[in-house]
Amino acid sequence: MKTVKRLIPPGLVLLLALFLRYGMGVIDGVPSRLLDVANTVGEILLIAAVAWMLISTIHATKKRLLSKADLSKADNLETRKLHTQYNVLERIVIFTIILIAVATTLMVFEEVRSIGVSLFASAGVAGLIIGLAAQKALGTILAGLQIAVTQPIRIDDVVIVENEWGRIEEINLTYVVIRIWDQRRLVVPSTYFLEQPFQNWTRTSADILGTVFVYTDYTIPFAPLRAELTRLLEASSLWDRRVNVLQVTDAREHNLEIRALMSATSSGNAWDLRVHIREKLIEFIQREYPHCLPRTRVAVVPEDSAPGGSASPPPPYGVNEPG
Numbered sequence: 001m002k003t004v005k006r007l008i009p010p011g012l013v014l015l016l017a018l019f020l021r022y023g024m025g026v027i028d029g030v031p032s033r034l035l036d037v038a039n040t041v042g043e044i045l046l047i048a049a050v051a052w053m054l055i056s057t058i059h060a061t062k063k064r065l066l067s068k069a070d071l072s073k074a075d076n077l078e079t080r081k082l083h084t085q086y087n088v089l090e091r092i093v094i095f096t097i098i099l100i101a102v103a104t105t106l107m108v109f110e111e112v113r114s115i116g117v118s119l120f121a122s123a124g125v126a127g128l129i130i131g132l133a134a135q136k137a138l139g140t141i142l143a144g145l146q147i148a149v150t151q152p153i154r155i156d157d158v159v160i161v162e163n164e165w166g167r168i169e170e171i172n173l174t175y176v177v178i179r180i181w182d183q184r185r186l187v188v189p190s191t192y193f194l195e196q197p198f199q200n201w202t203r204t205s206a207d208i209l210g211t212v213f214v215y216t217d218y219t220i221p222f223a224p225l226r227a228e229l230t231r232l233l234e235a236s237s238l239w240d241r242r243v244n245v246l247q248v249t250d251a252r253e254h255n256l257e258i259r260a261l262m263s264a265t266s267s268g269n270a271w272d273l274r275v276h277i278r279e280k281l282i283e284f285i286q287r288e289y290p291h292c293l294p295r296t297r298v299a300v301v302p303e304d305s306a307p308g309g310s311a312s313p314p315p316p317y318g319v320n321e322p323g
Contacts, residue, residue: 013045014046014050016045017042017043044105048101065082066086080154080155084148085148088172089148095173145173153168158202159199160199161178162188166179169185173190175187176188176190201267206266207265214257217291217292218251225284236273238269238272243261246259262274
């Protein structure tokens with residue numbers, strides 16, 4: 001039903017074009033000059049109506065094919081593939097139709113027919129003349145076609161581009177729009193994803209690992225911290241129950257670096273889970289082991305100790321001076 005509604009406006013234009021092109025000739029008393037103008041306008045409207053109908057049909061066909069491809073579901077890898085391919089290929093086909101329509105329209109006029117023939121001949125091979133005059137633009141268009149075929153990125157992919165985290169919102173022939181986490185939009189030329197390195201967090205699946213770093217004193221006990229991490233993960237619906245690891249990843253001069261590693265079904269869930277675990281682990285250390293928070297130790301030497309004399313030894317490691 002929607003497809004029929006889309007075809008009504010171009011259908012009316014088509015009827016008008018047929019009337020001007022063929023109907024005016026059967027009416028008696030029409031001046032020849034007016035008949036020539038009507039024929040020319042009819043030909044132009046006929047070309048425009050056919051192109052309009054083709055474009056409307058392509059839009060309707062794409063929507064019907066993607067009607068069951070839901071991007072909102074968790075495991076949407078195949079869905080994102082379909083959306084990417086159909087959206088880019090749709091733009092390529094529409095671009096070709098418009099190019100052919102413009103070239104055919106120019107061929108209606110004798111004065112510019114040579115230009116029209118040139119454009120018409122170039123439609124199938126992306127245009128030799130256009131290619132020589134605008135090689136960079138042509139390369140960008142070809143990059144868009146290559147993205148549609150090889151798919152280094154897809155619609156709704158999570159990517160890191162120019163140190164910005166976001167999702168692929170649009171893939172056009174010449175540029176890609178990335179929706180940044182704070183609602184900004186980053187517009188990048190299509191060639192960027194073929195020439196520059198970038199991170200794609202959902203290339204093969206949406207599953208991802210998240211890390212939380214906590215810095216503590218050397219006196220922290222690890223077993224209770226691991227047990228608390230497990231308890232927090234099991235109580236969270238964001239955890240997918242694949243990875244649960246707590247490790248000491250660095251021993252620095254004044255503190256330890258402890259890494260909690262966890263998994264989630266998507267990058268959004270992983271971010272929320274990391275924030276939650278970081279907050280709760282800090283609260284646990286503050287509540288149960290406040291003396292294990294990072295601190296700096298100072299050894300105080302008595303003032304009456306002379307150089308070379310028998311000064312009192314510094315306190316053992318782990319014993320804090322008052323204050």
